[in-house]
Amino acid sequence: MNKLLVSFVFFSLVILPSCGFKVLEKSQLLNYHIKEFETSGNKKINYHIKNNIKNVIKSKDAQESILIKIKSDQNKSIKEKNDKNQITKYQINLTVNAEINFLEKRIKKNINQSINGDYNVEDNHQSTLNNQNTLELYLAKKASRNIINQLVLVINDL
Secondary structure, eight states, X not given: OHHHHHHHHHIIIXXXXXXXXXXXXXXXXXXXXXXXXXXEEOHHHHHHHHHHHHHHSOOSSOSEEEEEEEEEEEEEEEEEEOTTSOEEEEEEEEEXXXXXXXXXXXXXXXXXXXXXXXXXXXXXXXXXXXHHHHHHHHHHHHHHXXXXXXXXXXXXXX
């Protein structure tokens, strides 16, 4: 048991630090501010993505600025029908293309992602619309988190 513990500590101290693992620091986002935010495509999705990103990157006195261009496209399709040929589920495919320009460093990063989700059709039309809106908010939040994570990866590599 003691030899196992010693070998585990040795492995942890010698091997792991040299494997290239690096902790991602989201605090480096404070060094950047968004100079301009351009959007095209689905206005509702873009609004939520823009607000989620601006809530994370909100430093006004940062030294470096970035330009973000977002293009989103939403496709709604039928996922399931019941035996009476009535629609029971819809699927939403959200495609988001983000282009991030680091103005001072003249570096451009493209982020392309496609996120899927589905929602149930209810007996009441208002409930169905609420399900659709909830899914759209969820997909927009997921897309903005992916953009922020990719942005952190790029910033840590600079």
